[in-house]
Amino acid sequence: MAKESILVPVDGSESAERAFDKAVRIGQRDGAHVDVLNVIDTRQFMGEMQDTLISGDTIYQMTQDSEEYLKSLKKWAHDNFNFDDVDYHIRYGSPKRIISYDFIKDHHDTLIVMGATGLNAVERMLMGSVTEYVNQHALADVLIVKTDMANNPVKPTIKKN
Template sequence: MAMKYHKILVAVDGSKTSELAFKKAVEIAKRNDAKLFITHVIDTRAYSSIEAYDQGISQRIQNDGLQLVNNYKERAEKADCQHVETILESGSPKVKIPKEIAPKNNVDLIICGATGLNTVERFFIGSVSEHITRFATMDVLVVRSSVDNEE
């Protein structure tokens, strides 16, 4: 039995492994003629205390997130990925991706990098990818940074 994915979600944060995850997601989406959702979740815990001192930080982070997903969308379309949509949310990526974004969009595969930008948090309470694999009800592909994954 051949497995075909119809809706693929890739989580991006600008890290090296999310870049590798994005590249794999584009190839898998093209091979399956699947819809590709490119998502970035702005972790509001990361800047909530700073926002008390700088009211504009929230808008700048939102703009950066929008620019990030739009850049990835443009790259996916240039790579001949036919069906691409972006999703920008705020909250906890650990919760939003597997419990809200993926189910809401009927995703059948989530692709994410093994490690992201927040290495301190990963050390203390676990990585986003660990939480995604634990709580997702669909297939999850965790992309590792290694020589084999490099171009």
């Protein structure tokens, strides 16, 4: 039997960090691998004619910032739980599609652990939340995190650099 894998999509929000905390604890408890994923939503860079509105340098900087953030999460898992079975990934495109389908197909994660809300309130109002979409369409089971491991409301525990 293959080792279980957990996908944790993160966007820098407190809710996503709670999900990462819970996924690491589940991974440690169950001997599962954790894939932490940041999706850079490229749709926000497109103009009406589908041309790119920002420079390659800006996209490069966003990628660098994402990588530093993901590295800090991996370090946090090691420092706080001595848990090192974490890989981080950056993808570009629609977060809804990548989290629900593409990443799961590529990495065969059996559980998605994600926060109840993310950073993008405008998208949530206009198109529905990523969490709601993933919960309804994902190719894996979905755990939506609102609390800590004891089911108590939590304060942020992961500090960004």
